[in-house]
Amino acid sequence: MRKKITATLLCGAMALGLLSGCGGAKDTGASDAGNAAAQTQEGETQTAAADTGDMVTVSLYIPTLAPYTDEAIMEVQDAVNAHLAENYGIQTKLVYIEIGNFDQSINLAMTTDELDVTCYFPENTPLATYVNNGQLLDITDRFNNASDELKNTFTEAEIKASSVDGRMYGLVRKYQYGGYEVAVMNRDIVEELEIDPVSITDMESLGEVLYQVHEAHPDIYALVPQSTNEISWAQPWVKRVGLTSFAYVNDLDSTEIQSVFETDAFREFCGYTNRWYQDGLIMQDAISNTQEGTSMVTAGAAFATLHNGDIDPLEELYPNTVTSGMLIEPKAAPSDLGNLQYGISTNSAHPDESFTLLSALYTDAELHTLLSFGIEGKHYVINEDGRADYPEGMTAETEPYGGFAATATYPNYLLNPVKVTATVDDYRAAVDEWSTRVKMPEVFGFYFDTSEYGDFVTAYKNLEEKYYEPLHTGSVALDDVLPDIKSELEAIGFYEVAEKMQAELDAWLAQ
Numbered sequence: 001m002r003k004k005i006t007a008t009l010l011c012g013a014m015a016l017g018l019l020s021g022c023g024g025a026k027d028t029g030a031s032d033a034g035n036a037a038a039q040t041q042e043g044e045t046q047t048a049a050a051d052t053g054d055m056v057t058v059s060l061y062i063p064t065l066a067p068y069t070d071e072a073i074m075e076v077q078d079a080v081n082a083h084l085a086e087n088y089g090i091q092t093k094l095v096y097i098e099i100g101n102f103d104q105s106i107n108l109a110m111t112t113d114e115l116d117v118t119c120y121f122p123e124n125t126p127l128a129t130y131v132n133n134g135q136l137l138d139i140t141d142r143f144n145n146a147s148d149e150l151k152n153t154f155t156e157a158e159i160k161a162s163s164v165d166g167r168m169y170g171l172v173r174k175y176q177y178g179g180y181e182v183a184v185m186n187r188d189i190v191e192e193l194e195i196d197p198v199s200i201t202d203m204e205s206l207g208e209v210l211y212q213v214h215e216a217h218p219d220i221y222a223l224v225p226q227s228t229n230e231i232s233w234a235q236p237w238v239k240r241v242g243l244t245s246f247a248y249v250n251d252l253d254s255t256e257i258q259s260v261f262e263t264d265a266f267r268e269f270c271g272y273t274n275r276w277y278q279d280g281l282i283m284q285d286a287i288s289n290t291q292e293g294t295s296m297v298t299a300g301a302a303f304a305t306l307h308n309g310d311i312d313p314l315e316e317l318y319p320n321t322v323t324s325g326m327l328i329e330p331k332a333a334p335s336d337l338g339n340l341q342y343g344i345s346t347n348s349a350h351p352d353e354s355f356t357l358l359s360a361l362y363t364d365a366e367l368h369t370l371l372s373f374g375i376e377g378k379h380y381v382i383n384e385d386g387r388a389d390y391p392e393g394m395t396a397e398t399e400p401y402g403g404f405a406a407t408a409t410y411p412n413y414l415l416n417p418v419k420v421t422a423t424v425d426d427y428r429a430a431v432d433e434w435s436t437r438v439k440m441p442e443v444f445g446f447y448f449d450t451s452e453y454g455d456f457v458t459a460y461k462n463l464e465e466k467y468y469e470p471l472h473t474g475s476v477a478l479d480d481v482l483p484d485i486k487s488e489l490e491a492i493g494f495y496e497v498a499e500k501m502q503a504e505l506d507a508w509l510a511q
Helices: 070-087 099-109 127-132 140-144 156-161 187-192 203-216 264-278 293-299 351-363 365-373 427-437 454-472 478-491 494-510
Strands: 056-064 090-098 117-120 179-186 221-224 302-309 321-323 328-331 341-344
Touching: 056 099, 056 351, 070 090, 070 351, 070 365, 090 099, 090 351, 099 117, 117 351, 179 187, 179 293, 187 203, 187 321, 203 221, 203 264, 203 302, 221 293, 264 454, 264 478, 293 302, 293 321, 328 427, 341 351, 351 365, 454 478, 454 494, 478 494
Parallel strands: 056 090, 056 117, 221 302
Antiparallel strands: 117 341, 179 302, 179 321, 179 328
């Protein structure tokens, strides 16, 4: 979904803007199979590497979203190493670190030769920062000389997302990125009022239906936020331009840097929500809401909520609902693609062997399934329909190897067997088809270095937090506060930063 991540793949959402761990009364979910640099991190444990003579051992750092027991990690590591020894002539030591501590841990480990292959989050620390700091190895030549299977795994956009100045520094996680927006509506009311869901294709046609429902059912909310006080996770404007938190453009084709408050798309959207709010269609305490919109729609406490989607049919995820036509066609923000990647530390003592492991993680289905799901028959089973499930009597709360419950931090889940909970029959086919539909913004690939603008970034964040949701939900009229917003933007230096960023963007587009 917003990918705070699809329910078929995760038990939790991305922390630090990306993923967050799932709870459980087990071990902390962090383990170091012999890596000295990470031993001081709280909750980590150690496992022994396989005895394989003179084979090179490379470390693999993976963030955890669910608990893992030491015993399970040891078993999986031994099985992974048996596979690696037979097929690649290398070994690995698995370093599992709880996601909240992950960035700090890898930054420490990258100063040594103890870290070889690692996950990293460019939305937390931009890829260019890792590159400018000399932390990630340039893998361009190795990738160009790699197998066709590896090279064909990635689209041009995915390669671009893992590159700086035309050089590759990692491989993006294979995943469905971006999303579309629809209205998720209560099926009973749709049928009662003979509403045609497919005819709802924009905010104007949605409003006509909301007024119809409000007249027929004034005792329920016609429209509620998608989640807590966020009216919608998808927007027609484009955010995170230059991988920043403050720069926007009006639409996919636009290249004019603006604050979100000054885009025409934001003004139009908020014009609708403010009118609906004033007329009683939107939940009046939306700004303090704590519930999920789909829960209220399913229960009949609300008629509709705006919702983003991707490859998973929303009607199968939310009972007693139907979806409208698309209000926003499939699109992605610049930060959506490549927000989780795997690369090689510049200080790795074994760059060739590390690239061998990195390549295998994206092409070897047996290896990836073993690493992410664990050992078949012990940590998961394949049922008579060919789908992966927990062994009898095991649940997400009791599984000893957390990868099956939370696969999102592994490199290429498209290699894994389809889970019983999945709403598609073939991950790879579904994602490949989806990727052909997602439109990327014209500004995709541009990066603006904000390292000298720390105070400004904080000031803008505070400003946006003050105004964004009240305007987005319609609780406040944009015209009433826009003069104040512009004054505050000027006071924190937004327009000067935007001017400099615009010049860099124009030069980048001209290349």
